[in-house]
Structure formats: C-alpha cells, structure tokens
Amino acid sequence: MIKKAVIPAAGIGTRFLPATKAQPKEMLPIIDTPTIQYVVQEAVDSGIEDILIISGKGKRAIEDHFDRNFELEYMLENKNNGGVLNEIRRISDMANIHFIRQKEMKGLGDAIYHARLHTGDEPFAVLLGDTVIDSIIPVTQQLADIYNQYQQSILGVEVVPQEKVNRYGIVGGNNISDRIMEISNLVEKPTVKQAPSNLAIAGRYILTPEIYKALEQTKPGKNNELQLTDALKILLKRENIYSYTIEGKRYDIGSKIDYLKTIVEFGLKRKEFSKEFRAFLKERLSSKN
Ligand code: G1P
Numbered sequence: 466m467i468k469k470a471v472i473p474a475a476g477i478g479t480r481f482l483p484a485t486k487a488q489p490k491e492m493l494p495i496i497d498t499p500t501i502q503y504v505v506q507e508a509v510d511s512g513i514e515d516i517l518i519i520s521g522k523g524k525r526a527i528e529d530h531f532d533r534n535f536e537l538e539y540m541l542e543n544k545n546n547g548g549v550l551n552e553i554r555r556i557s558d559m560a561n562i563h564f565i566r567q568k569e570m571k572g573l574g575d576a577i578y579h580a581r582l583h584t585g586d587e588p589f590a591v592l593l594g595d596t597v598i599d600s601i602i603p604v605t606q607q608l609a610d611i612y613n614q615y616q617q618s619i620l621g622v623e624v625v626p627q628e629k630v631n632r633y634g635i636v637g638g639n640n641i642s643d644r645i646m647e648i649s650n651l652v653e654k655p656t657v658k659q660a661p662s663n664l665a666i667a668g669r670y671i672l673t674p675e676i677y678k679a680l681e682q683t684k685p686g687k688n689n690e691l692q693l694t695d696a697l698k699i700l701l702k703r704e705n706i707y708s709y710t711i712e713g714k715r716y717d718i719g720s721k722i723d724y725l726k727t728i729v730e731f732g733l734k735r736k737e738f739s740k741e742f743r744a745f746l747k748e749r750l751s752s753k754n
Pocket residue numbers: 573593596632633634635653654665666667668692693694717719
C-alpha cells in the first residue's frame with residue numbers, strides 16, 4: 466500500500482515572472498483553485514494519508530494555503546457564507562501535510578532526496594506540483610495499483626509528439642501489455658535522435674526507497690542539476706522499473722500556453738458559467754479582431 470506522497474514544489478518559476486516574483490508558481494490559480502490544491506486532491510483521492518511538500522524560498526503561501534485561517538473563517542461565518550467557509554476549512558483538513566525546505570535549487574533529484582527521512586524504507590508516490598491530471602481514476606491510484614502487482618518503481622508516462630521529447634524524461638523498453646512496459650533506458654530531455662521512444666514521464670511516480678542510494682551516486686546532469694531521471698537510470702541496474710501509460714488528460718502548468726489552455730478547458734467544464742464562456746469564445750473566434 467502506498468500511504469506517503471512527496472510533492473516537489475521548490476522551483477523558481479522563471480517562466481512565469483513577474484507573476485512568480487512574490488508567489489510560488491504552484492499557487493497560480495486555475496480559475497479559483499491553486500494548481501497545487503488539485504495535486505494534493507489527487508493524492509488524497511488515491512488513498513495517500515501523508516504528504517511531504519518540498520518547498521523553498523518564497524513558498525510560504527503554500528504552507529498558509531493548507532493551514533487554518535481563523536480570521537477568514539470568522540469573517541465568512543459572520544457573512545453567513547457557509548459554502549465558501551466549508552471549502553476553506555476542508556482545504557486545511559485534506560491530509561497530514563508536512564513541509565521541508567530545499568535551500569538550494571539543485572534539481573528535482575535533490576528535491577526528492579530531501580524526503581528520505583520522511584519516507585524511510587517505504588515506497589512512496591511523487592506528484593510534480595506543476596502538473597494536473599484530469600482522470601476518472603486518480604493517476605496516483607492507477608500507479609499504486611500497478612505497484613501492488615510488481616512491487617517495483619512505476620513511472621506514469623504518456624505519448625508526446627516528436628517535437629516535444631526534449632521537454633521531458635523519455636523512457637524506452639519492452640512492452641508487457643498495452644499500457645505496461647519494462648523499462649530498459651531513460652534519458653532526460655533528449656534530442657529526437659537520442660530519444661529511446663516518444664513516451665514521456667508525466668510527472669507521476671511510485672518510487673522504492675532504493676532511489677535514495679541511487680540519488681547519492683547521481684552526478685549533476687541536464688542544466689547542471691541533479692536529475693531524478695539519471696538516478697532512475699542508476700536504480701535500473703539494481704531493480705526493475707516499469708512504466709504505465711496513464712489514463713487521463715495531463716495539464717502542464719509549466720508553460721504559458723499550456724497554462725492558458727488549461728484555464729480555458731477548466732472554464733468550459735464549470736457548470737456555473739460554461740454556457741456563457743462557450744458563447745463568448747465562439748463570438749471571439751468568429752469576429753475578425
Ligand atoms: C521534470 C522531469 C522530467 C519529466 C517532467 C514532467 O522535468 O525531470 O523527466 O518528464 O518533469 O513534467 P521539468 O518539467 O521539471 O523540467
């Protein structure tokens with residue numbers, strides 16, 4: 466059973482400056498809900514009871530978001546705004562959330578290494594804080610189910626177009642079934658030529674505790690950062706690793722255009738204004754300016 470999750474959320478968010486000058490990119494809202502709240506919700510819906518968020522400089526807003534806010538609750542109570550009050554209280558009760566700070570930005574692998582004392586000798590889930598996945602069965606649950614079968618590290622992957630392989634960790638290997646592959650190679654952000662396939666790591670993992678030893682042996686890689694993908698390559702010498710092609714739609718909040726598309730799609734799904742929003746988009750797209 467996977468009971469613990471790690472959410473790395475320490476990155477600087479350079480691509481979203483100046484919006485991220487004084488607030489973490491994981492707090493960028495999709496309409497009215499911060500991205501990281503969707504990620505925490507996915508973990509909770511997957512049966513995770515304990516979450517460690519790896520935060521960093523300027524990330525206090527994330528801690529505050531998952532904490533009680535008595536002043537706000539008092540104010541909402543006086544205004545008789547029960548619906549919002551319940552939602553605000555629910556957020557602080559979602560799970561046992563802990564925080565640890567990554568003091569220097571040394572990469573995703575280093576961020577994960579900060580979780581070693583917290584997760585100990587248990588396998589754990591990793592959910593990247595800037596990726597939201599809309600699915601019927603929460604993706605972390607999908608991966609946990611495969612983990613229960615294989616008892617080895619499982620990487621959530623999805624097919625990406627050739628021109629996007631250089632944005633992701635790409636895996637190659639032998640297909641075991643429609644969605645499951647035994648991995649034999651991993652490359653972080655390869656060129657089209659170097660890419661072993663077009664299956665990209667989709668920001669969701671189940672990792673065995675052996676990953677920490679592998680991380681200790683990992684040298685800085687792409688962008689001079691300690692890459693989780695490179696550590697997985699070392700882990701592969703000792704343990705099998707499997708990939709699972711996730712069922713769901715992934716929203717990468719890490720790029721501006723994808724963020725914009727995400728907001729539009731989520732807007733179209735919101736009952737209270739989807740009709741009006743759809744009509745607005747139609748009208749905008751048919752007008753000449
Ligand atoms: C990270 C990982 C990469 C993975 C990607 C998914 O890259 O290093 O392997 O495919 O997340 O979003 P980043 O987007 O942080 O550069």
